[in-house]
Amino acid sequence: MRYAYDVASVRAAEQELMARLPDGTLMARAAAGLASVTAAILGQARGGVYGARVLLLVGVGDNGGDALYAGALLARRGAAVHAVLADPDRAHAAGLAALRGAGGRVAGPGDARTLAGRADLIMDGLLGIGGRGGLRGVFAELAEAAHAAVEATGAPIVAVDLPSGVDADTGEVAGLAIRAAVTVTFGTFKPGLLIDPAAGHAGIVELVDIGLDFPEARPVAEVLQESDVRALLPEPARLAQKYSRGVVGLAVGSERYPGAALLATGAALRSGVGAVRYDGPVEVVGTHPEVLLGDGRVQAWVVGSGLGQSEEARRRLSRVLESDVPVLVDADGLRLLPKESLKRSAPTLLTPHSGEAAALLGSSAEEVDSGRIQAVRALARDYDAAVLLKGPFSLIADPLAPGLRVNTHATAYLATAGSGDVLAGLAGGLLAGGLSALDAASVAAYLHGSAGLLAARSGPVAASDLVAALSAAWQNVAG
Numbered sequence: 001m002r003y004a005y006d007v008a009s010v011r012a013a014e015q016e017l018m019a020r021l022p023d024g025t026l027m028a029r030a031a032a033g034l035a036s037v038t039a040a041i042l043g044q045a046r047g048g049v050y051g052a053r054v055l056l057l058v059g060v061g062d063n064g065g066d067a068l069y070a071g072a073l074l075a076r077r078g079a080a081v082h083a084v085l086a087d088p089d090r091a092h093a094a095g096l097a098a099l100r101g102a103g104g105r106v107a108g109p110g111d112a113r114t115l116a117g118r119a120d121l122i123m124d125g126l127l128g129i130g131g132r133g134g135l136r137g138v139f140a141e142l143a144e145a146a147h148a149a150v151e152a153t154g155a156p157i158v159a160v161d162l163p164s165g166v167d168a169d170t171g172e173v174a175g176l177a178i179r180a181a182v183t184v185t186f187g188t189f190k191p192g193l194l195i196d197p198a199a200g201h202a203g204i205v206e207l208v209d210i211g212l213d214f215p216e217a218r219p220v221a222e223v224l225q226e227s228d229v230r231a232l233l234p235e236p237a238r239l240a241q242k243y244s245r246g247v248v249g250l251a252v253g254s255e256r257y258p259g260a261a262l263l264a265t266g267a268a269l270r271s272g273v274g275a276v277r278y279d280g281p282v283e284v285v286g287t288h289p290e291v292l293l294g295d296g297r298v299q300a301w302v303v304g305s306g307l308g309q310s311e312e313a314r315r316r317l318s319r320v321l322e323s324d325v326p327v328l329v330d331a332d333g334l335r336l337l338p339k340e341s342l343k344r345s346a347p348t349l350l351t352p353h354s355g356e357a358a359a360l361l362g363s364s365a366e367e368v369d370s371g372r373i374q375a376v377r378a379l380a381r382d383y384d385a386a387v388l389l390k391g392p393f394s395l396i397a398d399p400l401a402p403g404l405r406v407n408t409h410a411t412a413y414l415a416t417a418g419s420g421d422v423l424a425g426l427a428g429g430l431l432a433g434g435l436s437a438l439d440a441a442s443v444a445a446y447l448h449g450s451a452g453l454l455a456a457r458s459g460p461v462a463a464s465d466l467v468a469a470l471s472a473a474w475q476n477v478a479g
């Protein structure tokens with residue numbers, strides 16, 4: 001599992017460790033890790049550090065200090081390092097001395113555009129976990145100079161700890177923030193590196209271990225790794241028969257949207273269940289001859305994908321919600337939900353995208369997108385249901401779990417028509433296989449992402465390609 005801790009926990013862990021170590025040790029560790037990642041990037045881009053032009057954007061706190069010390073290490077290896085200081089009077093004094101001592105040079109904000117335009121790499125040390133709100137004043141000017149240079153030259157921005165201007169704890173971006181190619185973060189992931197929209201500013205995230213420990217802190221978010229998913233995959237027992245492996249019922253698709261039924265069924269058949277039961281008007285057996293038809297005993301239901309919003313759709317939704325088994329509600333099912341707590345005897349899992357989440361919350365998609373933690377938590381609480389809020393990095397909340405889960409194992413190719421129907425069939429099957437709503441949602445998001453990554457190897461992805469890639473995705477994880 002990968003965990004993200006909030007700023008208060010990072011500060012506490014830092015205090016605890018600093019009390020036992022000589023002054024400056026943590027910053028030296030951070031700077032060494034930062035310099036080493038930066039050197040690797042320069043090595044790949046231009047064959048080495050020697051002669052590379054590096055520009056440091058330096059703010060007024062320790063984030064700037066990290067950049068200055070890392071700049072000094074790069075200067076000692078022959079890089080031409082310039083630091084532009086947002087405020088010369090408040091820049092990290094010892095870091096500045098180290099950079100000057102190593103032959104680095106210091107410039108004012110007025111030189112930022114010229115230096116950025118010539119740089120092979122720009123290091124963003126404007127704000128770290130002490131940042132509040134978007135970039136303003138000189139900070140904003142420096143960020144704009146960096147972005148303009150990147151646009152023109154393609155040089156990468158390496159963010160120190162966090163892309164400056166994003167909220168470390170919530171992932172919110174209130175105004176201008178650095179858009180980095182790589183972020184080198186220290187001690188732990190911060191929620192803002194995992195949660196959109198801030199996560200979209202971080203690029204590739206490299207974690208540098210500086211020895212921080214979190215024995216009692218509660219993570220804000222956790223990310224399942226392959227081994228975590230492997231441990232959760234249902235495996236057929238030796239004496240398994242089809243009913244003991246679970247049967248998932250699908251109340252999805254309509255005459256108007258038959259594809260949703262075919263895709264959800266295809267995915268459910270590859271979700272580890274013993275059987276899939278289809279209850280609806282779409283002719284699925286021609287494509288999926290394995291399917292059982294009509295109403296009957298199941299261990300979980302999926303309802304909503306391609307259901308339409310007719311009276312019949314409403315009746316199908318109510319029938320399923322009245323059952324005493326776990327239910328996944330997707331798409332049209334979400335649009336038809338009564339705006340009140342679901343109060344079911346078995347778990348419910350909602351799988352909205354931002355627009356559907358906004359309709360459930362009575363807000364706008366923009367509001368949901370700009371405050372995703374708040375939105376997913378509010379939905380879980382208001383509806384008393386686990387919620388998978390879809391997006392580039394999907395977020396999963398459960399009313400019974402204190403932390404959130406984030407799925408980062410995905411590709412933008414998953415944003416294609418029918419992709420959600422595949423996810424719904426897959427997650428529903430995992431519910432029927434006995435996983436909790438939280439685990440079913442997290443494992444489904446991971447496998448769906450894996451299938452997308454596999455399918456994308458041969459170019460743009462159609463939802464049917466995801467279905468076709470699911471078994472291989474499963475096998476890659478199961479080993």
Ligand SMILES: NC(=O)C1=CN([C@@H]2O[C@H](COP(=O)(O)OP(=O)(O)OC[C@H]3O[C@@H](n4cnc5c(N)ncnc54)[C@H](O)[C@@H]3O)[C@@H](O)[C@H]2O)[C@@H](O)CC1
Pocket residue numbers: 010011013014026027030059060061062063064066126127128129130131132133134135136139160161162186187210212
């Ligand atoms: N906490 C830790 O364990 C460690 C922290 N280190 C570094 O220290 C950083 C935190 O340093 P600081 O606490 O000094 O904080 P920052 O370096 O993030 O700077 C915060 C200061 O910037 C100003 N500021 C805040 N928001 C602003 C805005 N929107 N526009 C303009 N100015 C703004 C304020 O004066 C604030 O005090 C970390 O991100 C990391 O880079 C590392 O050296 C290693 C150890």
Ligand SMILES: [K+]
Pocket residue numbers: 063124125126127128159160161162163164
């Ligand atoms: K930064």
